[in-house]
Amino acid sequence: MPAIDVAGEFETIERLLKPLAHPEYARGLTDDVAVLPSRSGFDLVLTQDAIVEGVHFLPDDPLGTVAQKLLRVNLSDLAAKGAEPFGYLLTCAWSPRCGWPERMAFADGLRADQKTFGVALMGGDTVSTPGPLTFSATLLGWAPKGRAVGRAGARSGDLLFVTGTIGDGKLGLQAVQNRLSLESERVAALAERYRLPSPRVEFIEAIRAHATASVDVSDGLIADVGRVALACGLAVDLDLEPLPLSAAADAWFQGRVDPEGALIDLATGGDDYEIAFAAPPAAEAALRREAERLHLRLTKLGRFVTGDGVTARWGGRPVAIAKPGFTHG
């Protein structure tokens, strides 16, 4: 489904956009967010993500869930930084097929998630396009001054944690494409997870309190953790065996003949919208208590060490990762 991107998102950012970055507020364009001085005691944290029909969502996805997904992929970025969301700007480029019923469904999705996540619309633009439906949102949140968690900041010896479950995004895409042989309720659960990710906004305070570096898992766990490691100037030792799987993903996993390959697949798929973060060992007990209180799964997957790159292990042995992540281009 990803459109071919002849130049590539990574290179475009690296070679063309980084030289244009704001010296104070852009975090070198390496951190998914911009951070500005704001009202007394707070920083303003901004993130912007776009979704395109046929690339990031399917033409037959209900427009209500498309609206929710747009907000949620952005809310996930804020959550990983420990920023409390409050508002957003929205650009809608409507394609000819979008009449009132489609726009109303989209607005209904926005309304539902505004209530769920405590955000409200602040402005934006609505235009027509002869092409595919395209939406872009700028989400805004507050973080206590100087406390927005970056990608850099982990120390050697810090542990690597991840919230929730990994791999549902990738399997969910296969589910909505009818490419998954599983019981129908499993397929439905994965499709639901693909259409409606759950940004971990409930974990914002724990992230602020304990994380030394943090990222939301959108391009694939290994790829995103690799970016954190790079920003920290460290290596990561990551154990695939405890990779947290949902019941549906586990059902899929049990049917695989190559468990190692299957786990690599899930750890390199995109669209999980969980938080992967580093925290010192001394914080583990407090993190576990907080996760338990929130009924949120929290898994220790490894450790930051001196060196560089991500070493993934299965059965104690390092495994080769051909492609650490998924890109929508």
Added chain:
Amino acid sequence: MPAIDVAGEFETIERLLKPLAHPEYARGLTDDVAVLPSRSGFDLVLTQDAIVEGVHFLPDDPLGTVAQKLLRVNLSDLAAKGAEPFGYLLTCAWSPRCGWPERMAFADGLRADQKTFGVALMGGDTVSTPGPLTFSATLLGWAPKGRAVGRAGARSGDLLFVTGTIGDGKLGLQAVQNRLSLESERVAALAERYRLPSPRVEFIEAIRAHATASVDVSDGLIADVGRVALACGLAVDLDLEPLPLSAAADAWFQGRVDPEGALIDLATGGDDYEIAFAAPPAAEAALRREAERLHLRLTKLGRFVTGDGVTARWGGRPVAIAKPGFTHG
């Protein structure tokens, strides 16, 4: 060139999006910008505008000027509010035709205008699209606390002013479409103005100091002034005779057999990116001095009075306006 918008931008905002507006920061979605409390003594002013190939720019427009136009249409919104721009977030949805040369040209355009306007890139997203090139930018600026100029605020008796010249945007579109019979240097001047509007950022301090209500002229002078009148709960008496025309627009105007219709055409075309604003008569002298100092044309077009709607006059008589503005949908 505008794509048909089956539901319409105005109705989409009015019926579907306004109910979702943030109670404090959105200004009811009627003011082109959001305004947030920010660092001590300042408000943060945000605006977001998108442009779509084949709708807001032409497929053969150079990508450098497309990048500049994207920034400038947003800078124009900030200037009209009296907000000093400093940064932006950018979403690029690249179509398959955009390889390195196109992206580099786009980045060169950004770089040039970053220098011209003192802004820098703070973040965003870059994705692929199978459809037309689509760009969205969120521009950020500061205004002294409580001093961002709104659409509402004019008092009966305030004068209506406009910066620069009106009608070049509309004629410029005809120029780039080769639909204009004028000397080639006139056509070139108008095409240039269409591709590279000049947001009146130099007038920001004067706007802050004197304007009681303000808007940027993007959908057509009459339509945009009408929105200000509505927000102020007033009517506007607008004289078409002093409508400020560029040399090229004047050359076009001199060739018309129906001067009244020609002026209405220009006053209802879009894409001017000038500032139309209200100011009390006592401020006129100071405004003229400041405009003169900046070599910026400033024209008094009328007056805000009790009532509602815009009455445009030509030769002292009210003229009928069939369609007050242009919409890209």
